[in-house]
Amino acid sequence: MPLQKVHFAEDVPEVFRTSLQAIRRELEVPAEFPPEVVAAALKAAETPRLPELDRTDIDFVTIDPPDSMDLDQALHIERAGDGYTVHYAIADVAAFVQPGDPIDLEARKRGETLYAPDKRIPLHPPELSEGAASLLPDAVRPALLWTITVDSSGEGTEVVCERALVKSRAKLNYAAVQKDLDAGTASESLQLLREVGKLREQRELERGGVNLPIPDQEVVTSGGEWSLEFRAPLPVEGWNAQISLLTGMAAAHLMMYGQIGILRTLPESHDDLRRKLENTAKALGIPWPAGTSYAAFIHGLDPEVPAHAAMLAACTVLFRGAGYTAFSGGVPQRPEHAAMKSEYAHVTAPLRRLVDRWTGEICVALCAGVEVPAWVRESMMDEIPKIMEESARRANAYERAIVSMVEAGLVADQVGSTFDGVIVDVDDRDPTRGVVTVAAPAIEGRVTGSAPLPLGQSVRVKLVEADLTKRAIAFELL
Structure with a gap:
């Protein structure tokens, strides 16, 4: 990879x-x-x-x-x-x-x-x-x-x-x-x-x-x-x-x-992986037209655009x-x-x-x-x-x-702040837990909610943990 x-x-x-x-x-x-x-x-x-x-x-x-x-x-x-x-x-x-x-x-x-x-x-x-x-x-x-x-x-x-x-x-x-x-x-x-x-x-x-x-x-x-x-x-x-x-x-x-x-x-990659990457693209504001292949989508990204650069980094999961x-x-x-x-x-x-x-x-x-x-x-x-x-x-x-x-x-001093993001993945065993991607800064973290998380939807989240020592970032759904 x-x-x-x-x-x-x-x-x-x-x-x-x-x-x-x-x-x-x-x-x-x-x-x-x-x-x-x-x-x-x-x-x-x-x-x-x-x-x-x-x-x-x-x-x-x-x-x-x-x-x-x-x-x-x-x-x-x-x-x-x-x-x-x-x-x-x-x-x-x-x-x-x-x-x-x-x-x-x-x-x-x-x-x-x-x-x-x-x-x-x-x-x-x-x-x-x-x-x-x-x-x-x-x-x-x-x-x-x-x-x-x-x-x-x-x-x-x-x-x-x-x-x-x-x-x-x-x-x-x-x-x-x-x-x-x-x-x-x-x-x-x-x-x-x-x-x-x-x-x-x-x-x-x-x-x-x-x-x-x-x-x-x-x-x-x-x-x-x-x-x-x-x-x-x-x-x-x-x-x-x-x-x-x-x-x-x-x-x-x-x-x-x-x-x-x-x-x-x-x-070959599975459908769940494409779903997560499509949601990540949505979080970063990058269109992914229906029917567009991985290759065509990725070849259309410009690594000089910060959101596209973050998307390319996320696409490394394709090689896992x-x-x-x-x-x-x-x-x-x-x-x-x-x-x-x-x-x-x-x-x-x-x-x-x-x-x-x-x-x-x-x-x-x-x-x-x-x-x-x-x-x-x-x-x-x-x-x-x-x-x-x-x-x-x-x-x-x-x-x-x-x-x-x-x-x-980088976000350790922003605990308690709120961010706009998109739910990019939901835990199959516990739908109140998942992963959120926020666009600014372009980071990903664990997120929890009081109800099942809305996969692929835009959300507002609060940063509740940013621990450099544990290398952990966690959000709560608002």
């Missing part, structure tokens, strides 16, 4: 720092790396297993937030007739990590990198994730090189994944790339990123897929008061994401053809229930990711997500026509899906706790 990140425009206030530490204790979020893991990482950084193929001739660049150092992906796009060739280099973690070594065992405990306003909890030691394995500029690195042929409509037609040495020419950030694209001064490769990205977005809309442009929440302090603002993703962030999705779909097709792999799957489906010697009965409307696999973030090391190895082996390594086959069916599902639960709980903490802190 896409994660909603919270940032602070200034330093994180001490009251929030204390609560963040409590969240980490409650969820048993890993702390620092044990000394033996750090020692193993330092040794691995000096002795990676390097491939013979040298593709340092390709002018790769990375595009990430300015402060990112764990650079998983580097890209270069060129024209090929009336289509395109996409080169996508993915950090080769397996060049540094041996199955069963201290780094591997610790990564299996963590599953994925966790993010909070005050710190990042990495999957791998920084000596690797922000150093020797990261695709930093002007450094030769081992990578899994994806070469994908894309036709004039944006459809991928051929794919090869192989190990190669690569070299990024520059560490770029989204804002600077967007500025260059808007000014017409971007490199040809980046101009083609925009071209291919737009084609892929159109194909996504045509197949009914959903890729949420999740806005970041930013806490802004002014005059001693806090407010919550949404930062809309830049267009280039969506185009860059489309290259990752293209690669994940290509990987899934390789696995389906080879009858071995680990897919990211999601069942996603899991990992491993298979060997056949294909799964339900291989599709319902939100993508396609088969899909996680392969592009091995520095930050454990499963990508396994899926990358599978795709390299399938493209080379060799057997998938034994260490992959031995753990892919049961262990890795279970690790990822558990780490996803922790990551989602971590995200929800942080968002709830911030929202409770």
